[in-house]
Amino acid sequence: MESEKTDQAVLIGSWYASYTNRVKVALKIKGIPYEYIEEDTTNKSELLLRHNPVHKKVPVLVHNGRPVAESLVILEYIDEQWSRRPRLLPEDPYHRAKVRFWANFYDEKIKAGSYSIMKSRGKDRDKAVDDYMELLKVFVEGIQRDFPSKSPFHEGESLGLLGIVVGANAGNYEAFNEAFGLELGPHNSPAFFSWVDALKDHPVMKETLPPHHKLVAKLKKSLPVS
Ligand SMILES: N[C@@H](CCC(=O)N[C@@H](CS)C(=O)NCC(=O)O)C(=O)O
Known part of the structure; x- marks a missing residue:
């Protein structure tokens, strides 16, 4: 499903974390505009804790207000949500x-x-x-x-x-x-x-x-x- 005019993607991450950077790469490959919020993992924000209360880790992708946590889950979510763009996973x-x-x-x-x-x-x-x-x-x-x-x-x-x-x-x-x-x-x-x-x-x-x-x-x- 793609309703790009109203789509809002926000990535909460840390610049040094490869878990975050894999999500940035996926969003760029798919051509999905996103807002980036840098998180200080030594002093976690209320935003992060609210959106990832289980693991309390970055990255979190907040898509139209709904959070998705765990980078591999996020990559698959991106591939399914924006499915007409270059695929991240094989068809087979x-x-x-x-x-x-x-x-x-x-x-x-x-x-x-x-x-x-x-x-x-x-x-x-x-x-x-x-x-x-x-x-x-x-x-x-x-x-x-x-x-x-x-x-x-x-x-x-x-x-x-x-x-x-x-x-x-x-x-x-x-x-x-x-x-x-x-x-x-x-x-x-x-x-x-x-x-x-x-x-x-x-x-x-x-x-x-x-x-x-x-x-x-x-x-x-x-x-x-x-
Ligand atoms: N399995 C998680 C790992 C994420 C992760 O370890 N993030 C680190 C950044 S390197 C983090 O938020 N660390 C803060 C902490 O452990 O409290 C994923 O794939 O997203």
Whole structure:
């Protein structure tokens, strides 16, 4: 259903959060005008708490006054609500299921793995990096197995849901390396980082990813105290 003349989309988010940036990319890909409200997650607003009382997290998309929370849910909502625009999910139900599966794997395992790296030091850090590489291997092999002939990161000419999820997060890997003294890159997983390098060069992704130095400074603040 599209009633664009009366549509009002408001995104509550945080500039550094890839969860927020994936929603920004989806709205831009779909060409949906939106108002953006920056949230300070260290001092949560009444607006955020009212619209996401369960998780109290960004992002929240408020569409015509009605809130939708959880970024993957929001991406699917955007795709269904503005269905005539470039699709974010494939037409084929099996491929849709596989895209959802790998997007969930990315959030539950790979993003969680990067938090483990951020929180650890010394030998624990080395172990966290090894575990992270193992997860990337599982991801790469799974994608290659499930999508042997077609990239799951694009839908036609546009970025698809999985491309948005991976690009908005791993597209920051150079800032992650600089902030945490790491050297993650193509030598670890040529396939994964070649996908990421292509995704972060997409014009919409490029204009949406946070500025490198600003993100490095923000990430450094999350370093554990030794
Ligand atoms: N599963 C959620 C995760 C969102 C999330 O973790 N948001 C962070 C920003 S990086 C947040 O709001 N953190 C504030 C907090 O945890 O209190 C989603 O996909 O939207």
